[in-house]
Amino acid sequence: xxxxxxxxxxxxxxxxxxxxxxxxxxxxxxxxxxxxxxxxxxxxxxxxxxxxxxxxxxxxxxxxxxxxxxxxxxxxxxxxxxxxxxxxxxxxxxxxxxxxxxxxxxxxxxxxxxxxxxxxxxxxxxxxxxxxxxxxxxxxxxxxxxxxxxxxxxxxxxxxxxxxxxxxxxxxxxxxxxxxxxxxxxxxxxxxxxxxxxxxxxxxxxxxxxxxxxxxxxxxxxxxxxxxxxxxxxxxxxxxxxxxxxxxxxxxxxxxxxxxxxxxxxxxxxxxxxxxxxxx
Amino acid sequence: xxxxxxxxxxxxxxxxxxxxxxxxxxxxxxxxxxxxxxxxxxxxxxxxxxxxxxxxxxxxxxxxxxxxxxxxxxxxxxxxxxxxxxxxxxxxxxxxxxxxxxxxxxxxxxxxxxxxxxxxxxxxxxxxxxxxxxxxxxxxxxxxxxxxxxxxxxxxxxxxxxxxxxxxxxxxxxxxxxxxxxxxxxxxxxxxxxxxxxxxxxxxxxxxxxxxxxxxxxxxxxxxxxxxxxxxxxxxxxxxxxxxxxxxxxxxxxxxxxxxxxxxxxxxxxxxxxxxxxxxxxxxxxxxxxxxxxxxxxxxxxxxxxxxxxxxxxxxxxxxxxxxxxxxxxxxxxxxxxxxxxxxxxxxxxxxxxxxxxxxxxxxxxxxxxxxxxxxxxxxxxxxxxxxxxxxxxxxxxxxxxxxxxxxxxxxxxxxxxxxxxxxxxxxxxxxxxxxxxxxxxxxxxxxxxxxxxxxxxxxxxxxxxxxxxxxxxxxxxxxxxxxxxxxxxxxxxxxxxxxxxxxxxxxxxxxxxxxxxxxxxxxxxxxxxxxxxxxxxxxxxxx
Numbered sequence: 001x002x003x004x005x006x007x008x009x010x011x012x013x014x015x016x017x018x019x020x021x022x023x024x025x026x027x028x029x030x031x032x033x034x035x036x037x038x039x040x041x042x043x044x045x046x047x048x049x050x051x052x053x054x055x056x057x058x059x060x061x062x063x064x065x066x067x068x069x070x071x072x073x074x075x076x077x078x079x080x081x082x083x084x085x086x087x088x089x090x091x092x093x094x095x096x097x098x099x100x101x102x103x104x105x106x107x108x109x110x111x112x113x114x115x116x117x118x119x120x121x122x123x124x125x126x127x128x129x130x131x132x133x134x135x136x137x138x139x140x141x142x143x144x145x146x147x148x149x150x151x152x153x154x155x156x157x158x159x160x161x162x163x164x165x166x167x168x169x170x171x172x173x174x175x176x177x178x179x180x181x182x183x184x185x186x187x188x189x190x191x192x193x194x195x196x197x198x199x200x201x202x203x204x205x206x207x208x209x210x211x212x213x214x215x216x217x218x219x220x221x222x223x224x225x226x227x228x229x230x231x232x233x234x235x236x237x238x239x240x241x242x243x244x245x246x247x248x249x250x251x252x253x254x255x256x257x258x259x260x261x262x263x264x265x266x267x268x269x270x271x272x273x274x275x276x277x278x279x280x
Numbered sequence: 281x282x283x284x285x286x287x288x289x290x291x292x293x294x295x296x297x298x299x300x301x302x303x304x305x306x307x308x309x310x311x312x313x314x315x316x317x318x319x320x321x322x323x324x325x326x327x328x329x330x331x332x333x334x335x336x337x338x339x340x341x342x343x344x345x346x347x348x349x350x351x352x353x354x355x356x357x358x359x360x361x362x363x364x365x366x367x368x369x370x371x372x373x374x375x376x377x378x379x380x381x382x383x384x385x386x387x388x389x390x391x392x393x394x395x396x397x398x399x400x401x402x403x404x405x406x407x408x409x410x411x412x413x414x415x416x417x418x419x420x421x422x423x424x425x426x427x428x429x430x431x432x433x434x435x436x437x438x439x440x441x442x443x444x445x446x447x448x449x450x451x452x453x454x455x456x457x458x459x460x461x462x463x464x465x466x467x468x469x470x471x472x473x474x475x476x477x478x479x480x481x482x483x484x485x486x487x488x489x490x491x492x493x494x495x496x497x498x499x500x501x502x503x504x505x506x507x508x509x510x511x512x513x514x515x516x517x518x519x520x521x522x523x524x525x526x527x528x529x530x531x532x533x534x535x536x537x538x539x540x541x542x543x544x545x546x547x548x549x550x551x552x553x554x555x556x557x558x559x560x561x562x563x564x565x566x567x568x569x570x571x572x573x574x575x576x577x578x579x580x581x582x583x584x585x586x587x588x589x590x591x592x593x594x595x596x597x598x599x600x601x602x603x604x605x606x607x608x609x610x611x612x613x614x615x616x617x618x619x620x621x622x623x624x625x626x627x628x629x630x631x632x633x634x635x636x637x638x639x640x641x642x643x644x645x646x647x648x649x650x651x652x653x654x655x656x657x658x659x660x661x662x663x664x665x666x667x668x669x670x671x672x673x674x675x676x677x678x679x680x681x682x683x684x685x686x687x688x689x690x691x692x693x694x695x696x697x698x699x700x701x702x703x704x705x706x707x708x709x710x711x712x713x714x715x716x717x718x719x720x721x722x723x724x725x726x727x728x729x730x731x732x733x734x735x736x737x738x739x740x741x742x743x744x745x746x747x748x749x750x751x752x753x754x755x756x757x758x759x760x761x762x763x764x765x766x767x768x769x770x771x772x773x774x775x776x777x778x779x780x781x782x783x784x785x786x787x788x789x790x791x792x793x794x795x796x797x798x799x800x801x802x803x804x805x806x807x808x809x810x811x812x813x814x815x816x817x818x819x820x821x822x823x824x
Contacts, residue, residue, distance in 0.1 A: 065490055094494045101494075171498035178607075178702065181465070183619075183626040184779065185808050186698065193703075202627070202698050204824055205776040205806055 003084055003141045004076040005132045008063070008095045009039035009259050010088040011117075011125035012229055017254065021132035026072055028095070028261040031060045038064075039261040048260035049232050049268060058169055061261045063095050069102035077110035082141040085114040086128045086148060091195035092120055092172055113145050115152075118195040122227035122256055122274035123157035129225060129254075130276060151276055154224075158200060158216045159272035160209040161188045166267035172197055189213070210240055213273045217244055223277035227254035231263055231270040240271065283435035284485060288385040289349035293338040295484040296353065298492055300331040302480025303473065306497040310476070313469035313499070322592070323469035326363030331477065333360020334373060345384045350377035358553070358560055359528060362585065365470030367551045367562045368402050368414050372474075374553070375401030388436040392429040395422035395443065405553040407540055412457025414470035421447040421478065440482045447475040451500040467500050475500060521589035522547070522566040529559045531579020539578070546571050564589065609706045610655035613693055614641055614663050614671075617814030620690060620781060627697045630655070638816060640666050643673045650678055657681045657706045659713070663693040665750065683710040688750060689722035690781065690812070691822030722749055723766045723821035725759045744818065759786065759818035760794050770823060772802050779822040781812030786819065794819070 002022070007013070009027040018025050027039040030048065032055050037043035039061075043051075052059065076083050087096035096116045103112045117124045131148050139147070164180055167173045167190075173180070174197030179188045186202040187209035203209040217226065226248065230237035241253050258270060287295070303310075303324075310324025337356025341348040354377035357370035375398030380386055386394065399419040403409045424446030428439050454468040455461040461468055476497045483492045525547070529539075536559050540552035547565030554560050565571050568586045575581065613629040615621050616636035624632055631649045635641035650658045658680055662671040665688040675682040683706055687693040699716035700709055724747045731741045737755045739745060746754035746766040754765040763780075772778075778798060782791035788811060795809040812820060 062491065063494065066494070094496065098494055175702075177465075178628065181626045183623040183810065184694070185806070199702055201701060204695075204698060204779075207776055 001080050001082070003082045003135045003139070003144055004080045005128060005135055005144075006072065006076065006083060006085045006099075007117075007124070007128045008088050008093075008099075010093060010095065010120050010262060011086075011128050012122050012227075012256050012259050012262060013125040013128060014254065014256050015040065017129065021129060021136065023128060023132045024072060024076060026064050026069060026095075028064060028093075028259075029062045030260045030264055031062065033057065037260065039259045043260050045231065045257040045260055045263060048263050052263070052268070058166070059264045061170075061264050063093060063098050066098055066102055066105065069098055070105045070107075073102060073106050073110065073112060074108050077106065077108035081110050083110060083112045084131060084135070084141055084144050084148070085112060086117050086124070086131060087114060088120050088124055089118045089192065089195040090116045091118075091174075092197075111141060113141055115145060115148050116195070117148075117155075118152055119155055119157065119192055121157060121159070121258060121262055121272060122229050122254065123155040123192065123276075125254075125256070126225040126227060126274055126276040127151045127155050154278060155274070155276050156191065156216075157272060157274040158189050158191045158213055159266070159270055160203070160206070160213060161190060161266065162269035163267050164188060166265055167197060170265040172265050175199060210236065210271065213240060213271065214243055217273050217275055218247055220275055220277040220279055223248055223251050223275055225254070225276040226251050227256055227274045229254075229256040229258055229272050229274070231258045231266065232268045233271060236271055240273070244273070283433070284388075284437050285434065286385045286387050287346070287391070287436060289341060289344040289346045292346055292349050292353075293335070293341070295481045296331070296338065296477075297335045298484035299477040299480030300328065300335050302483060302492055302497055303328050303331055303476050306472075306476055306499065309497075309499050310469050310473050313466045313472060323363060323365045323473060326366040327369055327470070327473040327477075330357055330361045330363075330366035330369050333357065334370075336360075346380045346386050347377075347383050350380050353377065358558065359583065361553075361560050361562075362526060363524070364549060364551060364562055365414050365473055367553055367560055368405065368470065369474070369477075370560065371402040371405040371553055372398040372418055375399065388434045388439045389429040391436060392422065392425035392439055392443075395425050398422065405551060407544060407550065410458070412454040412461060412471075413468050414474050416454065416457060417447050417450045417468070417471035417474050420450040421474075437482070437485050440478070440485055444475070444478045444482045447471075447478050448500055451475045472500055521592075522564055523568045524587045524589050524592075525561075525563050525565055525568045525571055526586075527561055527572070527575075527584040528554075528582040529561065529575055529579045530557065530582060532557065534559045534578060539575075542574070543571065546574065607702065608655055609657045609659055609709060610653035611659045611661065611697065611700065612646065612649045612653065613661040613697070614646075614667050615690070615693070617781075617784065617812045619811040619813035620820075623694065623781075623810060623812070624697060627694070628700060629661070629697060635667065636664055636814065637666070640664070640670065643670050643677065646671055646674050647677050650674055650680055650682065655680075658683075659706065659710060660684045661687045661693045661696055661713075663687050663690055681706065683707075685710055685713045685717065687717050689724065690814075690820050691720050691722040691779070692717040694779070694822060695720040695824065719824065721770065721823040723747065723763065723819070723823060724750075724817055725762050725766070725819040725821075726817045727759075728755075760790060763794055763819045763821060764797065767798070767821070767823070772798070772805065772823075775802070775805060775823055777806045777822075777824045778808070780807070780809045781814065781820040781822075782809065783812060783814045783817045783819065785815075791819070 006024045027041050030037045087099050090096035099114045176190050176197045176199040179199045189201040228241040307324030307328040311322045334353045334357040338353045341352035354373045357373040361367045361370040376394045379394035379397035399422045421443045425443040428442035451467050451471040534556050536552045543550050547563040549564045551562040610630035612631045613624045614633045614635045621632045633641050633649045660671045662668045668686045671684045695716045696713035699712045728739045728743050735752045739755050744759040744762040746762040756762040791809045795807045799807050
């Protein structure tokens, strides 16, 4: 029996990939005042950024209600007796907490393992994709949990930001607060360390920031999975993906967009590269 | 949603119980906001303990009327208040209780008026109310509540929503009112605490029980970005803070106003609140024994709590370190001009030594800066060719490890600073910074101090002269024209970024004009005009 793989929508996994690999994604919600949208279900990234431009107040985000998690688990438990849940970094969202709590409220007997990925965006997504691929090949839950724990230390991500205001307003600035307040217009490159936002570099132009992302990826000697994701700049993302493809011709590069919930925290013009692989 | 038109005592009790559990989730984050020497060690914890006592006492109310519950809460807050913000919070509950006296239930308008009364009473408790604190937040929040109730809606949920939004905005701008907050790049802790309490109330009124359980309150971001960096704060001189002393006096015929005046001579941050039968005192003093002996004859003392603030300060410094990336390496930069100094600080320079072309700092000046920072490893950016040698001397005079990245211009210094990597060690950083400095071209324009002939150019005194990477290449009557002349010698089509720092004798309009002209001629360029405020140099331009 195939182990079911569950994650939250913060991993930015494209829906066709999720469908193909049998990944269940529990969407978070975006709130524009009284209007509530399920991440990537009722609202696409494009629609989100259009609304963001028009909206006076910043949108807020929430995890799904506990009931949704419980129902999702129970439904999957009809088809399998093992579920692996891979959550967004618990330092960044309450998703992990709810995922753990929901296990105790299930009606059906089923073994559920919840793992904190310590990542977000496609760094989380790639870990989930790797687990789903292994599950499809018949790996058991213990094997999958071990693989996932190992992959957590093999994942990495860098993102070029247009502004840090959204991260700061949304309380996700983490250690990148060191980059706040720059008197010069710079493009901050952030990543994640120990589950929190971490400041890596500041580039003086957008072009150099994109170079930085490129060299970040090429610093890996071996790459299992790679993703290029963007918010509002598909052409830039395409160009970067093309550059990377010529360097890594055998690697499939997932092309994704940040989900609306991630978008609410990163703002427009974010461009990122996520890698699951080994350095040196 | 059906509008909520009134709340009774039971609602009041439960909404503040919800607020207390909401506050509990972020009390540690609020503790982390404390800025010494702004008094009060653990604001989040203190406010939480005050709230707990308030909620516990509310269970003992005589009946379920708003009046009785508010009275009980006010009493609970007074006896349970801890710390500066806790005591002010108790005044807020006292004001609420006075405003709803005798009422079974209250409408939205009455709630808004009660918040206004709370604000008035909170201000009255202090001999010297300070803006940019919890006081400003309660005042602005209550004003928004009254305005909303008067003009928009009498629905209690929407009134409280307006109150919460106003509180959030008010918290965000506390650093503009209180310089110590601005320096530390944080918002006022007590204000954040009050905002969190009001938000908890709102969650309860909206019936958002799951949010209360699973989410965490968010910390309001400072509207002013952080410029001072943690290592600098750690290096601050140690001033004794003394003891944070708290107690309640119970007795007869007590006079809080008179007591406050007497105590002001014995310490700082004095807060005295209460009535003729019970008075709560909060004071920072170097001699708590003196304060206690003074009040003993007035009545009986309860809940005596004396804490060593110097110890709290050390804990606080440790906690602050957690919030920033661990930086083992400090950066000392030689810069003149307020705008330029701000640029360097905002990009992470730990210490600025004033100096430049006409004001070379001594080795001793640099050594003092190196010794002043906490880090054992220090990178020096001299930013002038006459200062590089001086900087190289510092290593022989200190036990700390020094790397001089020999930047000879401001643009080189900025490029080097931007290349600093929080994850890398000092050697790697020095290498990266050297590489970055080499990639930038510098243009400087100043006035000739005397007539001369140099590099094939005839220069009259006071004419504008332009340098490219330190070499004199252009002369002219107007600095703007000279800047353009020097830039014209570079292939600007291959350049990505130009940053123009204009000096203190150049207007922003003049500088903007130079920038606009470049923008028009080269569409691929990112041109930025920044006030540098440097003396003598009309323009310093970085070309990358």
